[in-house]
Amino acid sequence: MQGVSAPREPTQPVISTTSTILNMREKEKYIEDFDFPFCDESSKYEKVAKIGQGTFGEVFKARQRNSNKKFVAMKKVLMDNEKEGFPITALREIKILQLLKHENVVNLIEICRTKATLHNKYRSTFYLVFDFCEHDLAGLLSNVNVKFSLGEIKKVMQQLLNGLYYIHSNKILHRDMKAANVLITKNGILKLADFGLARAFSLAKSGQVNKYTNRVVTLWYRPPELLLGDRNYGPPVDMWGAGCIMAEMWTRSPIMQGPTEQQQLILISQLCGSCTPDVWPGVENLDLYNKMELPKGQKRKVKERLKPYVKDPYGCDLLDKLLQLDPAKRYDADTALNHDFFWTDPMPCDLANMLAQHTQSMFEYLAPPRRPGHLRHHHHVAGAQAKPAQPVQDSGYQDRVF
Amino acid sequence: MPYWYYDKKDLQNTPSFRDAISTDTENRYRKEGARFIIDTGSKMDLGYNTVATGVVYFHRFYMFHSFRTFPRYITACCCLFLAGKVEETPKKCKDIIKVAKSLLTEQKFASFGDDPKEEVMTLERILLQTIKFDLQVEHPYGYLLKYAKCLKGDKAKLQKMVQMAWTFVNDSLCTTLCLQWEPEVIAVALMFLAGKLSKFEVLDWNGRNPKHNAWWDMFVEDITMELLEDICHQVLDLYSPQPQSSGGDSPPAPPVSKQPKNDKKPPSITPPTSVSPIAVVTSKPVLTPMKNGADLKIEPPKIEPIRYTYPAYPGLAAPYPPPVYSAPPPALPPPPRLALGGPPPPALVYTEPPPAPPPRFPPVNVPPPNYFPPPLPGRGPPPPGPPPRPYYPPP
Numbered sequence: 001m002q003g004v005s006a007p008r009e010p011t012q013p014v015i016s017t018t019s020t021i022l023n024m025r026e027k028e029k030y031i032e033d034f035d036f037p038f039c040d041e042s043s044k045y046e047k048v049a050k051i052g053q054g055t056f057g058e059v060f061k062a063r064q065r066n067s068n069k070k071f072v073a074m075k076k077v078l079m080d081n082e083k084e085g086f087p088i089t090a091l092r093e094i095k096i097l098q099l100l101k102h103e104n105v106v107n108l109i110e111i112c113r114t115k116a117t118l119h120n121k122y123r124s125t126f127y128l129v130f131d132f133c134e135h136d137l138a139g140l141l142s143n144v145n146v147k148f149s150l151g152e153i154k155k156v157m158q159q160l161l162n163g164l165y166y167i168h169s170n171k172i173l174h175r176d177m178k179a180a181n182v183l184i185t186k187n188g189i190l191k192l193a194d195f196g197l198a199r200a201f202s203l204a205k206s207g208q209v210n211k212y213t214n215r216v217v218t219l220w221y222r223p224p225e226l227l228l229g230d231r232n233y234g235p236p237v238d239m240w241g242a243g244c245i246m247a248e249m250w251t252r253s254p255i256m257q258g259p260t261e262q263q264q265l266i267l268i269s270q271l272c273g274s275c276t277p278d279v280w281p282g283v284e285n286l287d288l289y290n291k292m293e294l295p296k297g298q299k300r301k302v303k304e305r306l307k308p309y310v311k312d313p314y315g316c317d318l319l320d321k322l323l324q325l326d327p328a329k330r331y332d333a334d335t336a337l338n339h340d341f342f343w344t345d346p347m348p349c350d351l352a353n354m355l356a357q358h359t360q361s362m363f364e365y366l367a368p369p370r371r372p373g374h375l376r377h378h379h380h381v382a383g384a385q386a387k388p389a390q391p392v393q394d395s396g397y398q399d400r401v402f
Numbered sequence: 403m404p405y406w407y408y409d410k411k412d413l414q415n416t417p418s419f420r421d422a423i424s425t426d427t428e429n430r431y432r433k434e435g436a437r438f439i440i441d442t443g444s445k446m447d448l449g450y451n452t453v454a455t456g457v458v459y460f461h462r463f464y465m466f467h468s469f470r471t472f473p474r475y476i477t478a479c480c481c482l483f484l485a486g487k488v489e490e491t492p493k494k495c496k497d498i499i500k501v502a503k504s505l506l507t508e509q510k511f512a513s514f515g516d517d518p519k520e521e522v523m524t525l526e527r528i529l530l531q532t533i534k535f536d537l538q539v540e541h542p543y544g545y546l547l548k549y550a551k552c553l554k555g556d557k558a559k560l561q562k563m564v565q566m567a568w569t570f571v572n573d574s575l576c577t578t579l580c581l582q583w584e585p586e587v588i589a590v591a592l593m594f595l596a597g598k599l600s601k602f603e604v605l606d607w608n609g610r611n612p613k614h615n616a617w618w619d620m621f622v623e624d625i626t627m628e629l630l631e632d633i634c635h636q637v638l639d640l641y642s643p644q645p646q647s648s649g650g651d652s653p654p655a656p657p658v659s660k661q662p663k664n665d666k667k668p669p670s671i672t673p674p675t676s677v678s679p680i681a682v683v684t685s686k687p688v689l690t691p692m693k694n695g696a697d698l699k700i701e702p703p704k705i706e707p708i709r710y711t712y713p714a715y716p717g718l719a720a721p722y723p724p725p726v727y728s729a730p731p732p733a734l735p736p737p738p739r740l741a742l743g744g745p746p747p748p749a750l751v752y753t754e755p756p757p758a759p760p761p762r763f764p765p766v767n768v769p770p771p772n773y774f775p776p777p778l779p780g781r782g783p784p785p786p787g788p789p790p791r792p793y794y795p796p797p
């Protein structure tokens with residue numbers, strides 16, 4: 001863009017900035033002093049500890065300074081390297097969180113700001129402020145002293161599916177399901193968190209397909225359709241993640257820890273069988289079907305390989321239904337909630353008692369690395385213990401529908 | 403939760419007014435800012451929703467800040483920039499500024515400072531805080547189409563009426579109506595106006611019941627004729643000669659020595675045109691009806707301001723007198739504000755019409771809210787509450 005600060009010809013009547021509109025200093029003073037009625041200063045909270053790294057910024061535990069001393073989680077909106085101002089991903093997350101109000105979805109209390117001063121070039125930093133949850137599921141699972149009974153596992157999964165049912169009914173895809181994004185309060189209430197990659201979806205209209213980015217979902221929880229390049233996906237992507245998380249309730253670590261997309265597909269095939277048009281009609285039309293190396297002749301061994309961990313036959317059966325290769329056959333949240341797993345003894349039971357034995361917060365971010373011991377009997381992939389590759393945070397502009 | 407609707411008294415006592423800017427001047431600034439957002443947005447092929455969202459941000463912003471503190475055109479750019487991202491139609495900041503520059507005189511563009519992009523970036527944070535991150539805004543357009551689908555009568559006339567109403571909604575963005583009334587109410591009023599002017603009398607409608615005196619009773623309860631006429635007048639006033647502007651193109655310093663006036667514009671006239679918003683219903687939404695109003699600005703240099711006279715209709719004599727209120731406005735805040743007098747207004751009741759709603763959010767295959775199967779005794783998770791309306795435009 002040229003000519004922005006081109007010198008003006010002296011003959012041009014230039015707006016006298018000193019008399020008509022505020023001059024720069026006055027404006028800075030104004031911004032500094034303006035008491036935004038709807039946006040409190042973040043100093044009303046006192047940071048206690050860093051508890052995580054969200055998709056677009058750090059997360060802190062903080063305590064309200066006023067009398068009630070309530071704990072909150074504050075997620076910083078990362079604005080560095082943002083050429084286009086307030087990130088569109090953060091705007092999406094805010095819109096989605098303002099829309100979603102449900103017991104099993106994390107609650108956004110408010111958005112706070114730091115004071116604009118000369119120090120920050122008159123640009124505030126923003127924080128999303130959430131109700132504080134004591135634990136995340138990854139943190140709990142990595143602690144060997146935390147033991148879930150079958151009824152408690154059912155309660156976790158039931159709440160998780162309730163949350164998914166709610167967000168999917170509201171036409172929202174989470175797109176980053178993983179144990180670390182499942183929060184649990186000390187009272188045993190589960191909350192889906194981190195909507196930094198979430199988006200609204202619509203079912204493809206006739207003659208028109210959606211083109212969403214497939215560079216979402218942490219690799220270990222990424223469903224086969226995304227790995228094969230599908231851009232017209234929907235709620236089943238979250239259901240695959242729910243299946244991975246459910247298995248993890250017993251295995252205690254992510255069941256498929258591929259270091260690369262190719263390896264992840266191989267691990268999936270070793271568990272769920274080969275991706276063929278037989279079991280998955282239409283798979284041959286996906287962009288990468290012919291470009292990725294797909295193991296041939298693999299048999300489906302979901303129940304067989306999970307049985308050693310998941311003794312409960314209903315649990316095994318539900319896992320089988322969630323870890324379906326074909327997204328069209330994968331159970332949706334509603335069907336899953338009606339599965340016998342949730343309606344046979346032992347019935348889902350409250351987590352509060354079990355959690356009461358643990359007085360310390362457990363977050364993946366703070367926990368020591370989890371044991372690599374995922375599923376037995378499969379090829380160990382080098383580097384599998386490494387942290388899973390994070391979903392690629394698209395700049396927002398790429399994530400549009402083209 | 404801030405309440406984004408104001409009564410007339412609040413709309414007078416604004417930060418600009420307290421900053422020695424007269425109400426007339428402020429209204430002109432609002433109109434010019436809104437028109438500028440519409441023009442810039444249309445030139446960039448942004449849809450009417452994005453443009454309207456930007457304009458609503460603009461009007462809300464100046465309920466908290468003075469036009470003296472924040473010059474209107476750069477604020478307008480910032481509102482459009484943010485609206486673009488919120489409505490999933492993002493435009494690069496530098497492109498918006500480029501278009502803005504092409505639409506403004508050099509003098510007006512000077513208010514963007516030496517580094518316009520940096521100015522917009524700083525302003526964006528102020529805007530977000532001011533509007534409380536209330537990003538999602540509803541507009542009358544969708545309601546207009548929804549209501550139109552229920553009306554019976556001659557198809558061609560109905561279509562003409564809706565397209566006129568659509569243009570009125572476009573133009574209503576230049577007023578402060580979005581700070582006074584819910585989009586449903588504005589849609590009813592402007593469709594009422596279009597019906598009068600295009601002589602389309604609504605005699606029957608789908609979903610009519612004996613309690614309905616007029617078609618709009620089906621959608622919004624207890625709209626009085628006074629209210630409808632007040633809203634119509636506010637839009638029609640746009641088309642009558644403007645009071646001579648009491649300020650220049652930039653906010654005057656308090657002791658005003660008359661500023662030289664620059665490129666004073668006659669009122670922009672946007673008579674209803676022949677683009678059919680109905681077409682949006684049936685075919686691909688390729689057209690942005692917004693654009694048409696915007697393109698039709700008449701800017702003759704030195705002629706008397708053109709007066710666009712609509713056929714008069716009973717109840718609205720021309721020249722339009724200032725609206726007369728039969729009763730003082732109700733005490734604030736009575737959410738949702740409705741009748742202009744009488745007993746406290748009852749809550750808005752939106753009756754669902756039998757036909758499908760307009761295609762703003764395409765019907766999709768979602769399970770209906772209460773579709774959890776009736777639980778077996780002792781089983782069945784508590785069904786989550788009815789899902790709120792979807793809020794993204796369809797991709």
